[in-house]
Amino acid sequence: MDSRPAKTASLPGMSTPTPMMVQYLALKAKAGDCLLFYRMGDFFELFFDDARAAAATLDIALTSRGEFDGKPIPMCGVPVHSAEGYLARLIKGGHRVAIAEQTESPEVAKARGGSKTLVARDIVRFVTAGTLTEDSLLDSWASNMLVALAPVGDAIGVAAADISTGYFELVTVSSNALEAELARLSASEIVAPEGFAAVAEPIIRPRADFDSAGGEVSLKQHFALSTLDAIGPLSRAELAAAGGLIAYLAHAGQGKMPFLKLPVRREVSEHLLIDQATRDSLEINAASKGGRSGSLLAEVDRTITGAGARQLAADLAAPLMDKARIEARLSLVQWFHDAPLLRDAVRTALRQLPDIARALGRVVAGRGSPRDVGQIRDGLDAARALRDRLGAVADRPEMLDRLLPTLDGHGAMVNLFQRALVASPPTDTGQGGYIAEGYDAALDSLRSAGRDGRQAIAQLEARYRDATGVAALKIRHNAVLGYFVEVPAKHGDALMAPGTGFTHRQTMAGAVRFNSPELHEEAMRIMQAGGHALAAEAAHLEELVAHVLERRDAIAASADTLARIDVSSALAERAAESNWCRPSFVDHPCLEIEGGRHPVVESALAKSGDRFISNDCKLAPDSRLWLISGPNMGGKSTFLRQNALIVLLAQAGSYVPATSARLGLVDRLFSRVGASDNLARGRSTFMVEMVETAAIMAQATERSFVILDEVGRGTSTYDGLAIAWAVVEGIHEANRCRCLFATHYHELTRLADSLDALSLHHVRAKEYKGDLVLLHELATGPADRSYGIAVAKLAELPPQVVARARTILEKLEKGRAETGGLAAGLGDLPLFSAALDAAEAKVDVVRAKLTGLDIDALSPRAALDLLYELKKAAGEE
Numbered sequence: 017m018d019s020r021p022a023k024t025a026s027l028p029g030m031s032t033p034t035p036m037m038v039q040y041l042a043l044k045a046k047a048g049d050c051l052l053f054y055r056m057g058d059f060f061e062l063f064f065d066d067a068r069a070a071a072a073t074l075d076i077a078l079t080s081r082g083e084f085d086g087k088p089i090p091m092c093g094v095p096v097h098s099a100e101g102y103l104a105r106l107i108k109g110g111h112r113v114a115i116a117e118q119t120e121s122p123e124v125a126k127a128r129g130g131s132k133t134l135v136a137r138d139i140v141r142f143v144t145a146g147t148l149t150e151d152s153l154l155d156s157w158a159s160n161m162l163v164a165l166a167p168v169g170d171a172i173g174v175a176a177a178d179i180s181t182g183y184f185e186l187v188t189v190s191s192n193a194l195e196a197e198l199a200r201l202s203a204s205e206i207v208a209p210e211g212f213a214a215v216a217e218p219i220i221r222p223r224a225d226f227d228s229a230g231g232e233v234s235l236k237q238h239f240a241l242s243t244l245d246a247i248g249p250l251s252r253a254e255l256a257a258a259g260g261l262i263a264y265l266a267h268a269g270q271g272k273m274p275f276l277k278l279p280v281r282r283e284v285s286e287h288l289l290i291d292q293a294t295r296d297s298l299e300i301n302a303a304s305k306g307g308r309s310g311s312l313l314a315e316v317d318r319t320i321t322g323a324g325a326r327q328l329a330a331d332l333a334a335p336l337m338d339k340a341r342i343e344a345r346l347s348l349v350q351w352f353h354d355a356p357l358l359r360d361a362v363r364t365a366l367r368q369l370p371d372i373a374r375a376l377g378r379v380v381a382g383r384g385s386p387r388d389v390g391q392i393r394d395g396l397d398a399a400r401a402l403r404d405r406l407g408a409v410a411d412r413p414e415m416l417d418r419l420l421p422t423l424d425g426h427g428a429m430v431n432l433f434q435r436a437l438v439a440s441p442p443t444d445t446g447q448g449g450y451i452a453e454g455y456d457a458a459l460d461s462l463r464s465a466g467r468d469g470r471q472a473i474a475q476l477e478a479r480y481r482d483a484t485g486v487a488a489l490k491i492r493h494n495a496v497l498g499y500f501v502e503v504p505a506k507h508g509d510a511l512m513a514p515g516t517g518f519t520h521r522q523t524m525a526g527a528v529r530f531n532s533p534e535l536h537e538e539a540m541r542i543m544q545a546g547g548h549a550l551a552a553e554a555a556h557l558e559e560l561v562a563h564v565l566e567r568r569d570a571i572a573a574s575a576d577t578l579a580r581i582d583v584s585s586a587l588a589e590r591a592a593e594s595n596w597c598r599p600s601f602v603d604h605p606c607l608e609i610e611g612g613r614h615p616v617v618e619s620a621l622a623k624s625g626d627r628f629i630s631n632d633c634k635l636a637p638d639s640r641l642w643l644i645s646g647p648n649m650g651g652k653s654t655f656l657r658q659n660a661l662i663v664l665l666a667q668a669g670s671y672v673p674a675t676s677a678r679l680g681l682v683d684r685l686f687s688r689v690g691a692s693d694n695l696a697r698g699r700s701t702f703m704v705e706m707v708e709t710a711a712i713m714a715q716a717t718e719r720s721f722v723i724l725d726e727v728g729r730g731t732s733t734y735d736g737l738a739i740a741w742a743v744v745e746g747i748h749e750a751n752r753c754r755c756l757f758a759t760h761y762h763e764l765t766r767l768a769d770s771l772d773a774l775s776l777h778h779v780r781a782k783e784y785k786g787d788l789v790l791l792h793e794l795a796t797g798p799a800d801r802s803y804g805i806a807v808a809k810l811a812e813l814p815p816q817v818v819a820r821a822r823t824i825l826e827k828l829e830k831g832r833a834e835t836g837g838l839a840a841g842l843g844d845l846p847l848f849s850a851a852l853d854a855a856e857a858k859v860d861v862v863r864a865k866l867t868g869l870d871i872d873a874l875s876p877r878a879a880l881d882l883l884y885e886l887k888k889a890a891g892e893e
C-alpha cells in the first residue's frame with residue numbers, strides 16, 4: 017500500500033498540464049482500456065479512473081496528487097518490489113495492466129536536457145490473463161490458455177497457446193462446434209478481430225492482424241522457416257488465427273516474443289466432443305459450486321508435478337477418438353499399475369522435479385532468472401536418472417520406448433550448468449553470487465579482491481582504534497555514504513583535529529562520521545571488484561541462457577515426457593487405490609459396464625463410512641435406450657453420471673471405476689439435467705433445459721452417448737410429460753444414440769410397447785415398517801410406485817402433512833384408475849416414425865414434381881402456377 021504523504025508539488029493545478037501529465041496521458045492513450053502502472057521511483061502509480069478501479073480491487077487507499085482541469089487527481093500506488101502480488105489480484109479481478117517503466121536513468125535525462133528534464137518512460141509490457149509467465153501469477157496445476165479466433169468464410173480458425181510452457185495449437189471449427197472447442201480449451205483470454213460476435217466479450221484487436229497471408233508470414237518469421245510443411249497443411253482460418261495470436265503476443269510483450277513451440281495442428285474429430293453444459297453437469301474440471309474440489313479431475317488427480325497436473329487436466333478435457341492412441345496410454349498406465357514398486361520409485365523421483373516447462377517459458381521470454389536456469393539443470397538431471405531407471409526395466413510398453421529418448425541428450429549442458437551455477441541460485445541477479453566458485457578464475461579473483469578488501473577494512477578499523485584510543489570507533493557502510501569511520505559524538509572533536517588524517521563527513525545526533533584516504537582506497541577497490549564481479553556473473557548467465565535457448569525444443573520435449581510419465585503413474589496409482597479396471601474397446605456402439613461406480617460420490621460416501629452400491633449398464637444397438645424410474649434420491653442421477661464419467665475416463669486413457677468395461681468409442685457426450693435440479697444457475701431454467709435438449713437432438717449421432725435426467729420437469733405436468741415423451745421417441749427413432757433417460761413420469765414406461773430398443777429399469781426401494789429404504793440398486797422393469805410421499809416423510813415433512821398427502825394421493829389414484837390417468841388416450845397415438853414418414857412423404861411429392869421438370873420450357877405464368885402447386889403439396893397452405 018502507498019503510505020507516503022501525498023506530494024502536491026509536481027502536479028500543480030493549472031489549465032496547461034505539467035510535462036509529467038502530458039507524458040502520462042500519452043502513455044495512457046497507448047494503454048487503452050488497460051490500467052496504466054506508471055513507474056515513479058520505487059512505486060508504480062495509477063491515476064484517475066485507473067486509480068479508482070485499482071484501489072477498489074486491491075482494497076488500498078485512494079489518495080490524490082495535484083490537480084488536473086481544476087480538480088484533484090485521484091491516485092494510488094504499489095511498491096515496485098511487491099508489484100507482482102498486486103498484479104495477480106488485478107488480473108484475477110478481470111483487469112489488464114500496461115507497465116510503463118523509466119527507459120532512461122535520471123542522470124541520463126539530466127545530461128540530455130538539464131536538471132528539470134522528465135525521465136523518458138514507455139510501456140514495456142502488457143500484463144493480461146492470457147500472457148502471464150510468472151510463477152506467482154499462475155496456478156502450477158492449471159494451464160493458462162490464450163485463444164485467438166479468426167472467422168474465414170463459414171469456418172473459424174482457433175489458435176491457442178499457453179505461453180508459460182510454449183504450448184501452441186491450431187484447429188479449424190464450424191461455428192456450431194466453437195463453443196465445445198472453447199470449453200475444452202478453457203481460455204483465460206480470448207482475442208478476436210473487430211466485428212467478431214460469436215463469443216461474448218473477446219478482447220478486440222485490429223482486423224488486419226487476422227489476415228491469413230499475414231499469418232503465414234508471421235509463423236514463418238517466428239519459427240525461422242521457409243515453408244510451413246513441418247506443421248502440416250494449414251487452413252486459411254488457422255493461418256489467420258495464428259497471425260492474430262502472434263500479433264497480440266508481440267503487442268503484449270511490446271516486441272519481446274514469449275516461448276511458442278511449433279504449433280500442433282488438430283482436427284475437431286480427434287476428440288470426444290463435450291459442450292460446456294455437459295462439462296458443467298458432469299463436473300469434469302470444476303465442481304458446480306465452483307472450484308476444483310469435488311470435480312472429477314480433483315478426484316482422479318494423483319499427479320505429483322505441476323506439469324503432470326496440467327497434462328491430466330488437458331487429457332480429461334479432451335478425451336481421444338483414436339483407439340490406438342487410447343490403448344497406448346492405457347498400456348503405460350497398466351505397466352505402472354502392475355509394478356507397484358517401480359511406480360513408487362518413479363513417483364518419489366518426480367517429487368524432486370522442478371517445473372522445467374515454466375522455467376523454460378520464462379527464460380525464452382527473456383525473463384529468466386538464475387533460479388530458472390538452475391531448475392532446468394535440476395529437472396534435466398532428474399530426467400536423466402529417471403531415463404536410466406526406466407530404461408533398465410524389461411518389457412517396456414511401446415509408448416515409453418518412444419518417449420524415453422526425449423529425456424536424453426542434455427548431458428553436456430547439465431554438466432556445464434552444474435559447474436557454473438551454485439546449488440540453489442536466487443531469482444534476483446542484483447546481489448550476484450549465483451555463479452559457482454571455481455567456474456571462472458577471473459571471477460574468483462574479483463571476489464577474493466572484494467573479500468581481501470573487507471578484511472583490510474577490518475584491519476584498518478583495529479588500527480584506527482589503537483591510533484585514536486577510541487574503543488567504540490567503527491567502520492560502517494551504508495548505501496548513501498559508502499564506507500565511513502564512525503565515533504560517538506564525545507570523541508568527534510579528537511578526530512576533527514588537523515593532522516589526524518580524518519576528514520569530517522557528517523554529524524549525527526549521537527555520532528560523528530569521517531572519511532580517510534586509506535579507507536577511500538580500500539572502498540574503491542571493493543566497489544570495483546564487486547561491480548566487475550557482477551558484470552562477469554551477468555555475462556556468464558547470458559551464456560548459460562544461450563545454451564537453454566539453443567536447446568529449447570529438446571528441453572520442452574523432455575518436460576512433456578516427464579508430464580506424461582507423471583500422469584500415467586498417477587492414473588495407475590488412482591486405479592490401484594480403488595480397484596479400477598482397464599477398459600476395452602470394440603467397434604460397434606455398445607456400452608457394457610459391470611460393477612460401475614461414481615468416483616466422486618463413492619469417495620464422499622466413504623468419508624462418512626458408507627458404501628457405494630455398484631451397478632451394471634448394458635447398452636447395445638438393439639437395446640440402446642434405458643428408461644430409468646424410481647424414487648427421488650434413489651440414485652438415478654448418480655447412475656447416469658457414473659456411466660458418462662466412465663466413458664470419459666476410458667477415452668482419456670485412464671482405468672475406470674468398474675469391475676469391467678467394454679465400449680464402442682463415443683463421438684459426442686451429452687449430459688442434461690431437468691430444470692428444477694438446476695435452479696442455482698439463475699437463468700430461465702426451463703428455457704435453458706429446452707435449448708440444451710434441442711442441441712442434443714440436433715447433434716447426437718449413432719455413436720454419441722446421451723444422459724438425460726428428468727427432462728421436462730421444469731414445466732407443468734402435461735407439458736412436461738408430452739415433451740419427455742416426444743424427446744424419448746426422437747432419440748430412439750432419429751438420433752439412435754446410446755442413451756440413459758431418468759424420469760419420474762411413470763407414464764413414459766408405456767413407450768416400451770412401441771420402441772423396441774428401449775428397455776425399462778428402476779432404482780430399487782422398499783418400505784419397511786412404514787419407512788422408505790433406498791437400495792441404490794438398479795433392477796429391470798418399471799418402478800412399482802414413485803414413493804414421493806415416503807421420500808417426503810424421510811425428509812421429515814410434518815406427520816399431519818404427510819397423512820393429508822396420502823389421503824389426497826388415494827383420491828387422485830382412484831381418479832386415475834377410472835379415467836386412464838395422465839397418459840390416457842396416448843395408446844392410439846401414431847408412431848413417432850409414422851409422423852416422421854408423413855413429413856417425409858410430403859417432401860417426396862414435391863421432389864417427384866420437381867424431377868423431370870424442364871424449367872426452360874415454362875412460361876412465367878406456368879412457373880407461378882407451379883410454385884402455388886408445390887406450396888400446396890408441401891402442406892403450407
Ligand code: ADP
Pocket residue numbers: 617621627628629630631646647648649650651652653654655779792793
Ligand atoms: P436421484 O437422481 O434418484 O434423485 P441421486 O442419484 O441424486 O438420486 O442420489 C441421491 C443420493 O443417494 C446420492 O447423493 C448418494 O448419497 C446416494 N447414492 C446414489 N447412488 C448410490 C449408490 N449407488 N450407492 C450408494 N449411495 C448412492
